[in-house]
Amino acid sequence: MSSLAKPLPALYAVYVLRSTVRSKSIYVGSTPNPPRRLKQHNGEAKGGAVRTSRESLRPWEMIVLVTGFPSSVAALKFEWALNNPHLTLHIPKEDRITVATRRKKNGMPARSPHALDSIIPNLHLLTSVPSFARWPLNVHFFSKDAHEAWVDRLITSKTPARAGLEVFSDLGASADDQSTTSRGIHSLPLDYWPMKEYIEKAHNTVLFEKQGQCIHCHEGMESDQGLYAMCPNDGCEAMGHLDCWSKRALASDDDPTAILPNSCECPSCGGKIRWGDMIKELSLRTRGPGEVEKLLRKKKRLAAKES
Amino acid sequence: MATPNAFLPSPSHSARQTSHFFRSSSPDLPVIGDIISPGARIRPPRHSDNALVISSDEEPAVKGSGNKKQSKTLAADPTPSASKRSGIADDDDSSLCIIDPPLTHTPVAQRNHAAPPRFRAQSSSPAKDQPWKKFKSKTEYIKGDSPEAREAKPEDCGNISSPRPASDLPQVVGPNSKRDGNDVNEPLGLESAMVRRVDWTPPSNKASASHEVQSCSSLEDIHSPDLHEASKSFEQILEAYKCTGSLQQDVSTPSGEGANAVNALGKRKLLELVVTTAAPEAKDRSPVKQKAPRKRPRTITEIATSAYRVPAPLEPMPVGIGDSTITMTHNEPDPATGEESKKKTTRKTTKATAKKKKKTSPPSPILLPPAEALQEVARQDFVFGTSSQLAIENSPTFLRDLQAAMRHSNRVEYVDLDTPLNSDGIEPPERKKLWAASARDIDGDLFDLEINKIIERSSEPLPALFDDDDPFGYISGDKKTTMTTMNAIGAQTGLPSSPLINTTEVLSDGAKPIKVINDDSVLADGEYSVESPLKKVFNPVDETQSSKAHKLHDTSNPDQAQHHGSKPSFELFTDAQLSKEVASYGFKAIKSRQAKISLLEQCWQSKSSIQQPPFTRAFTTSAATEKSALNGNIQTPRGRPRKNSASSTPEIQEPPPSAQPPVSPSKPRGRPRKSVTATNDTMAGPSKRKKTPSKPSTQTPTTQKRKPKAAKVIVEIPDSASESEHSLSSDPASSPGLPFSQPRVDLSTSIMDDTDLNLSGDQSLGYEYITKAVQSAPRTTDPTNPSWHEKILLYDPIVLEDFTTWLNCGQLTRVGFDGEVSTMEVKQWCESKSICCLWKVNLRGKERKRY
Numbered sequence A: 001m002s003s004l005a006k007p008l009p010a011l012y013a014v015y016v017l018r019s020t021v022r023s024k025s026i027y028v029g030s031t032p033n034p035p036r037r038l039k040q041h042n043g044e045a046k047g048g049a050v051r052t053s054r055e056s057l058r059p060w061e062m063i064v065l066v067t068g069f070p071s072s073v074a075a076l077k078f079e080w081a082l083n084n085p086h087l088t089l090h091i092p093k094e095d096r097i098t099v100a101t102r103r104k105k106n107g108m109p110a111r112s113p114h115a116l117d118s119i120i121p122n123l124h125l126l127t128s129v130p131s132f133a134r135w136p137l138n139v140h141f142f143s144k145d146a147h148e149a150w151v152d153r154l155i156t157s158k159t160p161a162r163a164g165l166e167v168f169s170d171l172g173a174s175a176d177d178q179s180t181t182s183r184g185i186h187s188l189p190l191d192y193w194p195m196k197e198y199i200e201k202a203h204n205t206v207l208f209e210k211q212g213q214c215i216h217c218h219e220g221m222e223s224d225q226g227l228y229a230m231c232p233n234d235g236c237e238a239m240g241h242l243d244c245w246s247k248r249a250l251a252s253d254d255d256p257t258a259i260l261p262n263s264c265e266c267p268s269c270g271g272k273i274r275w276g277d278m279i280k281e282l283s284l285r286t287r288g289p290g291e292v293e294k295l296l297r298k299k300k301r302l303a304a305k306e307s
Numbered sequence B: 001m002a003t004p005n006a007f008l009p010s011p012s013h014s015a016r017q018t019s020h021f022f023r024s025s026s027p028d029l030p031v032i033g034d035i036i037s038p039g040a041r042i043r044p045p046r047h048s049d050n051a052l053v054i055s056s057d058e059e060p061a062v063k064g065s066g067n068k069k070q071s072k073t074l075a076a077d078p079t080p081s082a083s084k085r086s087g088i089a090d091d092d093d094s095s096l097c098i099i100d101p102p103l104t105h106t107p108v109a110q111r112n113h114a115a116p117p118r119f120r121a122q123s124s125s126p127a128k129d130q131p132w133k134k135f136k137s138k139t140e141y142i143k144g145d146s147p148e149a150r151e152a153k154p155e156d157c158g159n160i161s162s163p164r165p166a167s168d169l170p171q172v173v174g175p176n177s178k179r180d181g182n183d184v185n186e187p188l189g190l191e192s193a194m195v196r197r198v199d200w201t202p203p204s205n206k207a208s209a210s211h212e213v214q215s216c217s218s219l220e221d222i223h224s225p226d227l228h229e230a231s232k233s234f235e236q237i238l239e240a241y242k243c244t245g246s247l248q249q250d251v252s253t254p255s256g257e258g259a260n261a262v263n264a265l266g267k268r269k270l271l272e273l274v275v276t277t278a279a280p281e282a283k284d285r286s287p288v289k290q291k292a293p294r295k296r297p298r299t300i301t302e303i304a305t306s307a308y309r310v311p312a313p314l315e316p317m318p319v320g321i322g323d324s325t326i327t328m329t330h331n332e333p334d335p336a337t338g339e340e341s342k343k344k345t346t347r348k349t350t351k352a353t354a355k356k357k358k359k360t361s362p363p364s365p366i367l368l369p370p371a372e373a374l375q376e377v378a379r380q381d382f383v384f385g386t387s388s389q390l391a392i393e394n395s396p397t398f399l400r401d402l403q404a405a406m407r408h409s410n411r412v413e414y415v416d417l418d419t420p421l422n423s424d425g426i427e428p429p430e431r432k433k434l435w436a437a438s439a440r441d442i443d444g445d446l447f448d449l450e451i452n453k454i455i456e457r458s459s460e461p462l463p464a465l466f467d468d469d470d471p472f473g474y475i476s477g478d479k480k481t482t483m484t485t486m487n488a489i490g491a492q493t494g495l496p497s498s499p500l501i502n503t504t505e506v507l508s509d510g511a512k513p514i515k516v517i518n519d520d521s522v523l524a525d526g527e528y529s530v531e532s533p534l535k536k537v538f539n540p541v542d543e544t545q546s547s548k549a550h551k552l553h554d555t556s557n558p559d560q561a562q563h564h565g566s567k568p569s570f571e572l573f574t575d576a577q578l579s580k581e582v583a584s585y586g587f588k589a590i591k592s593r594q595a596k597i598s599l600l601e602q603c604w605q606s607k608s609s610i611q612q613p614p615f616t617r618a619f620t621t622s623a624a625t626e627k628s629a630l631n632g633n634i635q636t637p638r639g640r641p642r643k644n645s646a647s648s649t650p651e652i653q654e655p656p657p658s659a660q661p662p663v664s665p666s667k668p669r670g671r672p673r674k675s676v677t678a679t680n681d682t683m684a685g686p687s688k689r690k691k692t693p694s695k696p697s698t699q700t701p702t703t704q705k706r707k708p709k710a711a712k713v714i715v716e717i718p719d720s721a722s723e724s725e726h727s728l729s730s731d732p733a734s735s736p737g738l739p740f741s742q743p744r745v746d747l748s749t750s751i752m753d754d755t756d757l758n759l760s761g762d763q764s765l766g767y768e769y770i771t772k773a774v775q776s777a778p779r780t781t782d783p784t785n786p787s788w789h790e791k792i793l794l795y796d797p798i799v800l801e802d803f804t805t806w807l808n809c810g811q812l813t814r815v816g817f818d819g820e821v822s823t824m825e826v827k828q829w830c831e832s833k834s835i836c837c838l839w840k841v842n843l844r845g846k847e848r849k850r851y
Helices: A034-041 A072-083 A116-127 A144-157 A193-207 A242-251 A275-287 A289-306 B002-007 B009-024 B028-036 B038-064 B066-076 B078-084 B088-105 B107-129 B131-145 B149-161 B163-173 B176-185 B191-200 B202-230 B232-278 B281-295 B300-309 B323-331 B338-360 B363-367 B370-379 B397-421 B434-459 B462-468 B474-493 B503-520 B526-545 B547-572 B575-584 B593-611 B613-624 B641-653 B674-678 B708-712 B721-730 B741-750 B761-776 B788-793 B800-815 B823-832
Strands: A013-019 A026-031 A060-067 A138-141 A166-169 A228-230 A239-241 A263-265 A272-274
Touching: A013 A034, A013 A072, A013 A116, A026 A034, A026 A072, A026 A116, A034 A060, A060 A116, A060 A144, A072 A116, A116 A144, A138 A144, A193 A228, A193 A275, A193 A289, A228 A242, A228 A275, A239 A242, A242 A263, A242 A275, A242 B788, A272 A275, A275 A289, B547 B593, B575 B593, B761 B788, B761 B800, B761 B823, B800 B823
Parallel strands: A138 A166
Antiparallel strands: A013 A026, A013 A060, A060 A138, A228 A239, A263 A272
């Protein structure tokens, strides 16, 4: 497994696809590249889904995007759960919203067709379910009614979105102009480019073995002798053992039994650190040297051009 | 017999002749008359006779000519002759041979048809030469009938067959008499074939046929006088017939031509007639040849259908057919008439040929209407196909029989396997897979033996049982536990508990606590849970069984409360006391107090279960194979239970297998289905074992390592649904005391249903240990190989099997947790912590290569 370990994906998203022609047609999928996938669904590229292949329902639009999945496995789990809210075991019985009323020929409960008013509550539910609650997820809304449904859900359920879940809304962009790459699903970063500063900082620190001491336990950190995470905040080069970071993060966590932190506060700069961001950089640095090099090289080129 | 035999061959001849008649139109009349009137029947013998006679006469002449010789040879072997014949005619013969059987089937009709034509044909032939000769010939035919028919017939057949088949078409031109001679030569079987031959291969036949015909005609001429001399009386008779026949022929012939030949023969005949008229008899030979090619144009379909056409069109035909033909027919029937003089040679020959044709056509009636033909075909054995295909490998039913036999054998096997197993007969035999069946089968046999043994043992006093049944040393431990419990209980209940308690006493004690537990259901041991339901069923039985046990039950009831109190006593014990007791059972020192208590309780329960038959019964069943929980099937005790055999004995005694509630005998040995477990509460019956949420944990896919005790202790599967909850208690791991026991159950069961995972205090305890173990593990020194904790922090998907293995290999112990966790427990833990986890094996059963 270690050999197969991959860094956290720059982006992995579970999306809710809706037909712009028939708003009742909803599809749930996952992809590391939403724009590409959307093209596939719309028939502009090869490899769509059968359920979205009907020409009369095209074009499709992504109304909701859940991003930040730490792995493709995690995204697929979430996708399945969102597709099968009546079956998934991740939803406690008492919280389950969707209950199967029919059964398929094989005896398995049949799922009712997706609808916006069922999928948004389930989305809300799943993001706060223990199995997924501590994943560094983000929710993006690209449709007004979807966002309204989300808000309604928050009100009716009287439970706020779980801690650590970042909700974005980019309303109107999808409908207006999808051509612009800066809006809607096209605004989502598909690579580690936004993290380049952070990556470069940590990379250089490790490269020149400047990690020094763990900021938490003050033990020396020898290069290549462990996993050392660095504060992502600008200008802060606080570095420490991964478990030390987790201890600090969990110390302030409201769940004493948690083992995966949501976020923590940097003891050095005092800034808030999202655990997922830090892990993404750490995993990329330790598991994706090629990616890092590519990123840094690109940056150098850009710098050269600028100069 | 002689006559019929003679008839049989004769009809074939007659058939040929008849066919000729039809074609010629003139002879047709007699055919119809034959068919309709009884006189026809009389005729056939005549024909045969005539043919015979002719053949005898002809033979020498035939010998003179090569063709005739061939015909003779053919006559000797009717069927082979056909094959010997060269050209299409031979083929026809073969086909004819096939047709023959129908003739045999309906000899009478054939005879009828055949007989008249011959007479006419012969008559016509002589008429050509000399009218009186015709009469002679007829008489001769008649003569031959009675005595010589048999002998002569084959010869006749041979003669007839050879010339006719070849010459049928040519014969039209050729003299009738010749053909008759030919007819005589032909073998019987060939007759039907003849007609076809003519149709099929006119040209080649013509040449040969012409020669033959000539020879035949000469022969006939020769014969005719002989015949005439031989039987005049017959002649008269024949004449009478002929007249009638001629009248009939007038009608029939036109019809025959109209029907058959309108397309082919009718017009052609006219042409032929002209030709023949032009050329005298000597020319007949040539005209035969010429005519033959004319007839060639006939299509197979025409020929084939002509036979069938004949009957229907008979009536209308006469009008349609040219007068000439009709006249021909008239002439023929009345050979002596003046008309013949003109046309004698040519027309007569043509007529004769026509007659012959018609005679040949009558065989077409032999062809029979479709219905009859089908019948005949059905009777026949012949098969269409290549010779290779005709080779019979196996009877058509061979495959079917083989398959049926295989099925039968299979069924038999299953039955054999099943029946002994289900010997109880209460339960309908469930078809078992071979794998299970084999196992079962073996078990069944042993099982029965064991039952007997057990029964014997059961008859023995219980204490004896205990003494006997310590093979594992397990029971001794139980005794000790009981002892200890007794002591504890004794204080409370004041029951007499001697240090070494009598089995009876022990039993009583055990029973009591169990019952108490049931009521409270606080500490749910499978046994306890079982009791309540089981008691209902078993108690009556128990009474019958052993008075002691029964008494114990009675006593136990009042004491239940006390016993119930006794259990808690474990909890009241100090750690030292607990450790002592645990050691007394021979177990290793256990760190966690909870584990100790649970273990002690289990020991205690096991004792009690042994003591009380019903409990034991539940025990044995579940523990041994888990096959049949409810029945407490005797089978189950086999494996390990033998040790417990003592305990099992009471069970067996109590309910005779039949008396026990019907439980599906076949219980899957493998893991219980997760889904099944989920439903356990609601479900009652065979699935109960699995159902019990706590129990299924034991069977969870990941290999759980049970406490040392677990191996020894047999996991009981409670029969009743109510028991299900507590059923696993017997299993040490699952015992309530163990923190993880419940979570296991939930996990296993929950897979399909979104079961409510109750994170009870026990679970949380277990989780705490896992968390502790994970977090306390040293951090890795190799970034590429992070520790489990670091993997979790990195959001790595956790492979449950690996992680569980790591936990169970000293990590939990290091943290202070005695026991092991199942992968399902670990999965629950992971999911409660938002840790992405997955199985090593994907849903397709393959190890996943990507994460």
